[in-house]
Amino acid sequence: MNMNLRRKLFAVFFVASILPLSLLMYFSYLSIRNELRDQSYAAMISTTAQVNANLQNKLDNYLKISNSLFLDGTLRNYLTRTYIDSSQYLEPYNYFDNLIGSVRTSNPEISAITIYTANRSLPKDNVLIKPLDENLKGDEVLESLGNTYGNALFLTFPSGEQQAPRLVLARLLNNYSLNFPYGILVMDIQESDIYSLVEKEDATKSIYIVDSEGNIISSKDKSLLGRPLQTQLPESFPQESSGKFDSTYRGEPVLVVYNTLNNGWKTVTIVPYRNFSSLAKSAASSLMPIAIICIALAILLIYTTAGLFTRRVIYLLRIIRRAERNEFTSTMQVMGNDEIGQLSQAFNIMSSRINSLINEVYKKEIARQEIEMKVLQAQINPHFLYNTLASISSLSIKYDDSRIHKMVGELAKFYRISLNKGKYIISVSEELNLTRHYLAIQQIRFSGLLHVHYQFEDRILPKQIVKLTLQPFIENCINHAIWDVEARLNIILRGYSLGGDIVLEVIDDGMGMPPGKAATILEDISDGSSESLSGYGIANVNRRLKLLFGDPYGVTIFSALGIGTQVIIRIPASGISQN
Secondary structure, X not given: OOOOHHHHHHHHHHHHHHHHHHHHHHHHHHHHHHHHHHHHXXXXXXXXXXXXXXXXXXXXXXXXXXXXXXXOXXXXXXXXXXXXXXXHOHHHHHHHHHHHHHHHHHOOOEEEEEEEEOOOOOOOOOOOEEEOOHHHOOOHHHHHOOOOOOOOEEEEEOOOOOOOOXXXXXXXEOOOOOOOOOEEXXXXXXXXXXXXXXXOHHHOOEEEEXXXXXXXXXOOOHHHOOOEHHHOOOOOOOOOOEEEEEEEEOOEEEEEEEEEOOOOOEEEEEEEHHHHHHHHHHHHHOOHHHHHHHHHHHHHHHHHHHHHHHHHHHHHXXXXXXXXXXXXXXXXXXXXXXXXXXXXXXXXXXXXXXXXXXXXXXHHHHHHHHHHHHHHHOOOOHHHHHHHXXXXXXXXXXXXXXXXXXXXXXXXXXXXXXXXXXXXXXXHHHHHHHHHHHHHHHHHHHOOOEEXXXXXXXXXXXXXXXXXXXXXXXXXXXXXXXXXXXXXXXXXXXXXXXXXXXXXXXXXXXXXXXXXXXXXXXXXXXXXXXXXXXXXXXXXXXXXHHHHHOOOOEEEEEEEOOOEEXXXXXXXXXXXXXX
């Protein structure tokens, strides 16, 4: 509410134009980011599914190789035959070497193929053929094959610090024609062969292959191989075989997509959310120059428009403030035909009319009121009056008439305060003294019939009041309230503060007035008849108070015939400054 109009217009235009444009840019950025995120998420699902399928094919290929060895009858016969002399060893070993050599040649990712056999008659070279005896009890590979009944297992085992875990396909060699295993087939798979499936995709995102226990089998960072993936992702995987979830990866928020293979391994793809933001920022940055140009043009147009608009308002305000200082002679130039232009035309007409009213009515009325007050308060030449009263007082002393001497003395004091060197604003205390002198004269006149009671608060005595405010009402009491020359008249004078005002009361127990008389007595009676003299003074007091303080202030009269009259005079506590 305290901002100037130009700033208000600028604020409104800013909210109406620049702010929506800025919000449009912001929501465009959010929309692009969300769209890119959805696209990236779809690509992640597709990539993860493809890697999963490739890895599953790779594992199925290993499984086919193991099946071919499992079903090889010649291999089974050589492993189960009983050998008597050394001349029989050359043939099986040539077959082993050719068979396993051809498999490794066509599948170089298989780092080793080993067959464990319990045939004691077959010598072991501890490379292709190894003994299956008590020394292998506790071997983790062999222990994992318990109750597998010839089914292939993919196993992972840690290999120490900074080394890839051991990836193994193992299965028991048995056959429907044999009721017991005749050997164990172990194929060691290189981690690099597994990682080759995700190497190209791992450039822009992090992809991990983890086993069913959650340990990392393959990743770009070889130092993490064999470690639990949970050290990188604190959240656990949901129960579903595939899906996505939000997590924290190396201190930043990421989106995680996973898929599970048939053997329990998982392909896990991790993409930081900043990738989406960077792509969105890159897309939004292409729109930024256009947005900056639009915002700059909007600010320039808003500033110019607000300036042109407020310039006329400021000019109008300057002319109005001149009128506030009672300068109504300035004519405002017409500023177009819009609302401000129409306002300037209306102001010119209003100023002309106000100027005429002031010259023709207001100033004349003020002058007339001032003349009336001065006529009422300065009808007697003070020096002539004082000299005359002094002569009467001397004669009363000469002829020993104390009443005349006292009356003249009180009258002299009354007029000394009343005239007051031409001033018409005095304090309540001085007005009260003026009233006391007047009543003293009347008490001499009526010889004990008047009984006056004063009830004034001390705090209102210094307040300013118009001179001769109380005297006309006391005069009215004496002239009209006494209905029997032998009946005493009680007059109560009160003065107190009420709210923010000063209240003066004149109360008598005289004959009172008939209904309707109290209202007419406050009217301006100026026909000069003797019956209207007291009414003229009362109406003059009421008119002066309203002129000085406004309509809420002035005189109120309450009267009942045969009971008495109450006059209430209300003025503001601030009074009026003397001029």
